[in-house]
Amino acid sequence: MGLVCQQCLARNSALCSAMIGDEIDDLFSIAHQVKVDEGGYLLHEEDPSKYVYNLSSGVCTLERLASDGSRQIMAFVYPGDFIGINPGPFYSVSAQALAPIVACRWHMKDLEGLYSAYPNLEQHVHGIASRVLAATMDQLFVLGRKNAVEKIAYFLLYIDGRQRKFDGHSDSFVLPMTRIDIADYLGVAVETVSRAFSQLRRRGLIELSQAWVVTLKDREGLREVVEHTVG
Amino acid sequence: MGLVCQQCLARNSALCSAMIGDEIDDLFSIAHQVKVDEGGYLLHEEDPSKYVYNLSSGVCTLERLASDGSRQIMAFVYPGDFIGINPGPFYSVSAQALAPIVACRWHMKDLEGLYSAYPNLEQHVHGIASRVLAATMDQLFVLGRKNAVEKIAYFLLYIDGRQRKFDGHSDSFVLPMTRIDIADYLGVAVETVSRAFSQLRRRGLIELSQAWVVTLKDREGLREVVEHTVG
DNA sequence: CGTGAGCTTGACTAGGTTCAAACGGGGTGG
DNA sequence: CCACCCCGTTTGAACCTAGTCAAGCTCACG
Numbered sequence: 047m048g049l050v051c052q053q054c055l056a057r058n059s060a061l062c063s064a065m066i067g068d069e070i071d072d073l074f075s076i077a078h079q080v081k082v083d084e085g086g087y088l089l090h091e092e093d094p095s096k097y098v099y100n101l102s103s104g105v106c107t108l109e110r111l112a113s114d115g116s117r118q119i120m121a122f123v124y125p126g127d128f129i130g131i132n133p134g135p136f137y138s139v140s141a142q143a144l145a146p147i148v149a150c151r152w153h154m155k156d157l158e159g160l161y162s163a164y165p166n167l168e169q170h171v172h173g174i175a176s177r178v179l180a181a182t183m184d185q186l187f188v189l190g191r192k193n194a195v196e197k198i199a200y201f202l203l204y205i206d207g208r209q210r211k212f213d214g215h216s217d218s219f220v221l222p223m224t225r226i227d228i229a230d231y232l233g234v235a236v237e238t239v240s241r242a243f244s245q246l247r248r249r250g251l252i253e254l255s256q257a258w259v260v261t262l263k264d265r266e267g268l269r270e271v272v273e274h275t276v277g
Numbered sequence: 278m279g280l281v282c283q284q285c286l287a288r289n290s291a292l293c294s295a296m297i298g299d300e301i302d303d304l305f306s307i308a309h310q311v312k313v314d315e316g317g318y319l320l321h322e323e324d325p326s327k328y329v330y331n332l333s334s335g336v337c338t339l340e341r342l343a344s345d346g347s348r349q350i351m352a353f354v355y356p357g358d359f360i361g362i363n364p365g366p367f368y369s370v371s372a373q374a375l376a377p378i379v380a381c382r383w384h385m386k387d388l389e390g391l392y393s394a395y396p397n398l399e400q401h402v403h404g405i406a407s408r409v410l411a412a413t414m415d416q417l418f419v420l421g422r423k424n425a426v427e428k429i430a431y432f433l434l435y436i437d438g439r440q441r442k443f444d445g446h447s448d449s450f451v452l453p454m455t456r457i458d459i460a461d462y463l464g465v466a467v468e469t470v471s472r473a474f475s476q477l478r479r480r481g482l483i484e485l486s487q488a489w490v491v492t493l494k495d496r497e498g499l500r501e502v503v504e505h506t507v508g
Numbered sequence: 509c510g511t512g513a514g515c516t517t518g519a520c521t522a523g524g525t526t527c528a529a530a531c532g533g534g535g536t537g538g
Numbered sequence: 539c540c541a542c543c544c545c546g547t548t549t550g551a552a553c554c555t556a557g558t559c560a561a562g563c564t565c566a567c568g
Binding site for chain 1: 341343344345347348349351363364365369370399400403404406407408409410411413414416417418420421422461463464504505
């Protein structure tokens with residue numbers, strides 16, 4: 047019985063949750079555990095996409111680097127999230143660890159081999175892929191149509207939603223990423239991120255006991271900010 | 278033998294090309310043709326996603342509307358492209374016709390029913406979905422990290438790539454979308470789009486015989502513009 | 509207790525938005 | 539057939555948001 051899996055933070059992820067009871071052993075038996083130190087890369091955008099990963103612990107970014115050095119973060123990846131599920135010859139993003147990470151790795155081929163035994167596994171994989179697209183479109187909308195403060199408000203609510211399941215039900219959470227990461231995620235400058243945080247704090251919508259410890263004082267107010275309701 | 282299909286602009290699309298010879302009849306027999314006038318909507322973002330569409334002719338946008346009236350165009354859809362392949366309870370984008378369109382419509386259920394008979398059909402569907410994600414990530418990168426002129430240069434090369442297969446091998450193409458559409462795609466103001474066009478024309482990179490007839494005079498130069506190589 | 513990386517704040521600048529006006533081309537009605 | 543009108547586009551000028559550059563601050567760590 048896959049004890050390792052039963053205790054995994056990602057046990058209820060979209061993929062692993064498709065396997066009930068001892069079935070998980072089938073999935074585990076073809077998995078490899080990989081670890082990456084903080085700042086290290088799990089994979090690079092130009093790597094051939096042989097493997098699929100499911101993050102067990104830690105946080106990482108999916109990012110793309112331009113020739114001029116500028117960086118765009120496409121997503122923040124939390125335990126239970128997948129990396130590399132999208133078919134194609136190469137991952138088209140790199141995955142960098144914001145904290146030490148542990149991930150389960152499968153050969154794409156091996157995983158596909160399980161499809162016949164577990165028919166809903168394939169659907170699950172594609173359901174995951176489509177949720178990634180939905181999130182990316184949300185981000186696209188925000189980058190295209192929102193100003194700096196609105197972007198930060200969106201970001202905070204987004205992170206709150208992502209982390210609540212790990213951080214418990216408190217209104218505070220610890221940001222695993224730096225201001226630079228946030229800036230590269232939202233397509234603005236670091237200083238702009240900092241100023242937007244300060245403005246939201248001054249407005250009483252958030253509290254910052256430390257730079258990376260955020261308390262949402264007024265979720266509804268933040269939502270209004272995102273919605274452009276200048277109020 | 279599916280004559281309608283054999284002559285369709287989308288015959289070689291990722292989905293229909295999975296069916297060779299008479300197999301296409303199976304796909305056609307469960308399809309409905311739908312037509313939408315210019316400016317009309319094929320589907321709305323809040324509609325339950327019962328159907329999948331394959332565009333046969335015309336062009337349309339995938340867009341999202343904010344409460345404050347601002348619009349973000351997520352993609353331009355050309356013949357052979359799919360709409361609504363991503364699982365989820367609702368389409369999360371609306372599809373608006375830029376020109377009169379004809380599309381094949383399938384019940385998602387019916388299409389899934391063919392999966393057992395044509396195993397590679399399912400893969401094809403998901404291959405499509407993943408290419409959509411790749412394109413969306415490209416756009417995300419451009420919106421986040423490029424200035425106005427770079428965005429327009431990217432857009433022109435992108436459209437060139439999309440339309441070349443329909444417009445033949447000339448260097449000119451006719452834009453099916455307005456400047457407003459372009460602005461809403463790139464997250465800038467209409468005037469900014471116009472100014473960027475003019476600048477590229479003055480620099481000799483493009484030619485505009487009419488506002489919507491573009492000739493790429495220097496593709497390599499445009500690529501350099503996109504790559505931020507300020508030169 | 510000193511150091512340095514990351515964060516904040518200030519002053520200035522630049523690029524893009526906004527508002528306003530002029531232009532152009534296609535379609536309509538006289 | 540021509541004149542007019544309208545919509546989409548272009549251009550100009552003022553404004554403003556966010557970027558840039560630079561300095562000071564905070565806090566974790568050695």
